Amino acid sequence: MTVKEATNENRHLNRFYYTVDQAVEKPFNWKQMWRLLGYLRPYSKTYLPGAVIAMFISTAVRLIVPILIGKVAFDHILANQNMTMLTYLVIIIAGLYVLSYVGNIFRIKWVNILGQNVIYDLRQHLFSHIQRLSHRFFDRRSAGSIIVRVMNDTNSLQDLFTNGIINLLMDMVMLVGIVVILLVLSPKLALAIMVVLPIMFYISTKLRRNIRRSWQNVRIQQSRMNSHLNESIQGIRITQSFSQEAANGAYFEGLNTDNFKGWRTAVKKSAMFGPVVEMCNALGTIILISYGAFLILQGEANGGIAIGTFVAFGFYIGMFWEPISRLGQVYNQLLMAMSASERIFEFLDEQPDVVDKPGAVDIADIQGAITFDHVQFAYDSDRIALEDISLDVQAGETIALVGHTGSGKSTIANLINRFYDPTKGAVKVDGYDLRDVRLDNLRRDISVVLQDTFIFSGTIMENIRFGRPDATHDEVVEAAQMVGADAFIWGLANGYDTEVEERGNILSAGERQLLSFARALLADPKIIILDEATASIDTETEVKIQEALQRLLEGRTAIIIAHRLSTIRDSDNIFILENGRILENGSHDELMQQHGTYFELVKSQFDMLDAI
């Protein structure tokens, strides 16, 4: 397949676009800029003034030296052939260059430290803020788009903070300095040369923006390739089992082609910048030589210039283009910073909807009684997930939630954890409305075991310790033994010190669940929620697990969400949910006698087993 075909063929696929919908640049906004500059405040007495002073010193030296060479050396010393003065002058100029060199070294050093610190602070601020946001926030956003903001958007502010702001200051001082000096030396020649200025500024800003957009385009292509690669590797088993390697490969080829073309365009445009600056430089030099020579011939007495002025102009013209072209660059950096910071501030301004209210209390010694008092809940305003749910769970009781997919079982668990607040009614623990209790206090006493257990990268030991980091080695082993996880852990290469990668790919689903049981047991919560927790366990293991569960649940309030009804028959109370409402409830025996929905569910599971 040719490069072109590959691109077109993939156009209809609308995947991996999350990075593309984010604007690359935004108009300048003072308020936002001011907020960004606020991140410099912690360094306003250290690196910031240091960098500014160092910058002023090196800029001042660069501005003074051409005058010393032109006006002092040419027009005075050489005109009077005073060799002693010339020696002094050379020593002074050498000294000034050393000063400028030292100033530059410190400027670069401090500016870099400053920039890195600001990005570090910003990223830290953003991450700790995101960690506090409520589930609703994460419901609306993909992990990819959040990662892009924490990494890429903060990175794109890096240039502004490391070089941009100080360069902006330095270039402005330099430009104003040169213009003033040129006007003082010879207004006529200065104005003639400055004709090139707007042309240069225009070309440099336009061209730079064009180049930057091309590189941005390359970054977007690479981002898409990364996303595709990530998804391809994660989903490789599904791809292979559906024999979709060729289609997937063709899609990658399309992305690769876009990337390839993007690079070519960006490199081509970048190569144009140097020659354009050269041309402007040449134009300025031509004006200087032609009009400057004319003014020299005219003589100082007749409104012309001295030779030293001509020499100084030559130096200044050489210094002119650098700040102008860099100002264009800083301007572009500012526009990029506006869009990146807008996205960062959007996250930072996002307030968690579940927070501790002022005066929130701790439940002194949580017992674990749970009450739902006429609870209504909706994830989105137009779709009710729970309607008029009332239930009472005594401390230490085990209840089960049963119902079809989407009936609201996990939503009940989410409300007990206070991941969301009910839209009507109240959820209470030990009689306390959860909205009046400190979140930390509540969640410390609740453990959730999900069917898709999350395993963090690290050792088995660290994973079990997750909910109680100060647990000793023996306590971890004891917890694992109690839930029957100990045997398989010793079978791993390094026992408890075996490293597992993120999501625990080297473990079976059942093993991951046993780990999460141990994790929950070690955390020693008063309330435990098992959401489909025994679904991945085979029947033989299930018997062991049932015993482990007995131990895990002993003395705790338990909410078990299970499709497999055999796991819940001993529960004190079973609630049957349908479309977010409680249809019936009671013990297994009571419900079986009622011949209602529960009875039908049990019967259908038995029929299924019989059929097998």
Ligand SMILES: Nc1ncnc2c1ncn2[C@@H]1O[C@H](COP(=O)(O)OP(=O)(O)OP(=O)(O)O)[C@@H](O)[C@H]1O
């Ligand atoms: N984060 C969410 N945002 C929006 N709607 C959601 C969210 N989570 C669940 N829902 C919706 O709320 C309803 C109840 O979902 P819930 O997850 O509580 O069902 P469930 O009984 O636990 O289902 P399952 O047995 O499949 O796990 C469903 O209609 C579901 O589509």
